[in-house]
Amino acid sequence: MTLLTHVLACLFGMGSWVAINGMWVELPLIVPEIPEGWYLPSYLTVLIQMANVGPLFVTLMHRFRPGKLDERPVIYSIVGLGVVATFLLAFFWKHTVPLAGAMHSVPLLVLCFLLSVVDCTSSVTFLPFMMRLGPQYLTTYFVGEGVSGLVPAVVALVQGVGVVHCLDATVASLANGTLGINSTVGASGELQAQYQPANFSAQVFFLFLSAMMVVCLAAFLLLNYHPAVARERKREHYFNGSLAEEKSDQALSLSHRPQEEKPMISSPDGHRRARRSSFGTGFYSGPEVTFIFVVLAWVNALTNAVLPSVQSYSCLPYGNQAYHLAVTMAAVANPVACFIAMFLPLRSLVLIGLLTIVGTGFGTYIMAMAALSPCPLLVHSASGTAIIVIAWMLFVLTLSYVKVIIGVILRDEGHSALVWCGAVVQLGSMLGALSMFPLVSVYGLFKSGDPCNTMCTK
Secondary structure: HHHHHHHHHHHHHHHHOOHHHHHHHHHHHHHHHOOOHHHHHHHHHHHHHHHHHHHHHHHHHHHHOOOOHHHHHHHHHHHHHHHHHHHHHHHHHHOOOOEEOOEEHHHHHHHHHHHHHHHHHHHHHHHHHHHHHHOHHHHHHHHHHHHHHHHHHHHHHHHHOOOOOEEEHHHHHHHHHHHHOOEOOOOOEEEEEEEEEOOEEHHHHHHHHOOOOOHHHHHHHHHOOOOHHHHHHHHHHHOOHHHHHHHHHOOOOOHHHHHHHOOOOOOOOOOOOOOOOOOOOOOOOOHEEEEEEEEHHHHHHHHHHOOHHHHHEEEEEEEHHHHHHHHHHHHHHHHHHHHHHOOOOOOOOHHHHHHHHHHHHHHHHHHHHHHHOOOOOOOHHHHHHHHHHHHHHHHHHHHHOOOOOHHHHHHHHOOOHHHHHHHHHHHHHHHHHHHHHHHHHHHHOOOOOOOOOEEEEE
């Protein structure tokens, strides 16, 4: 029965960001079919930040009306909205509407905004709900959250999104006339990038995303009503068996913790340790709490906004294969980090700081290669390709581990701490996106590399 709860927690976590992650990986197929073209990623970034009105509402409710907001009806609402929105997206993503004298993909943009509200609000509702289960299931939830990025990436890989073959320009032009494949026109003697048609349509992909949201909804229902999960909740005693206390937003005192969850550090006389701050159980001092949340915001800014916005610039100069390999390995590294945290949950703040520095170092290298695009270091060598792929993998691996460990720490500080955890995750992601948007989309500081022709001096 414990295994069942782990599986349900993982499937529940998979629904957290699967819709928006799916939108990002499907962009190469969507963009050529809509009037917005490659401005769509910029619009999507803005819509995601506008959708933070959902997390803001939930956070303010917990702050000013503690205990009044039950996250379960909110979760039912947003997951149900995600099911409907992804289903409608499958049929209306290509529809355009005349607006301000031009055609615009209004249905696509509206549905993307609704999906952004769903995924952003999940950060401040899914995590507090996991407070109702034992601490061992929180790490499983993070595994599912990581898989929410991996699964769409793997499906897109099977679909053949963005697969490029490099042909001689003359041969490609002939093929273009007979096969009708979209390609970039190249000069004489150059290779030409030919984008192959997908194995199945974007409509099928969006229906798959809708099915994923249905699975998330089913997992949430079973987490609430399955008898085996109910017995798990009763064994944990996190809310002392009372519905009023279950809905309470007050943090648990150390005396209410199960014996195995008490801090390892205790005074020599065995008495309960004095509160060091007003946050949660008071186990962490004010500066330590500040450090935890600053690191959480920084890590999410890097992993959710800053580095993803320059991923193509950092990888495409090394070739299309390097780009796809970096995307896939980064998606795999996230759940791998969660599995490591499940069996090796080291809660040292010093270790968190060191791993953050190491992960930021990998991110600095990636950002430097993006800034040097289309001619980064070792662009014509296999070692350069290997380094950029490994850098992306280790960047995601180290900082994902930091995020999970911080989540585990805050889970022990009570329900309110997890609400603030989700709010800070969204705040960091928003600040990262707002800082990168003008650099990438307005000022054009980054230059993309051609997947077949990167003319650089060795």
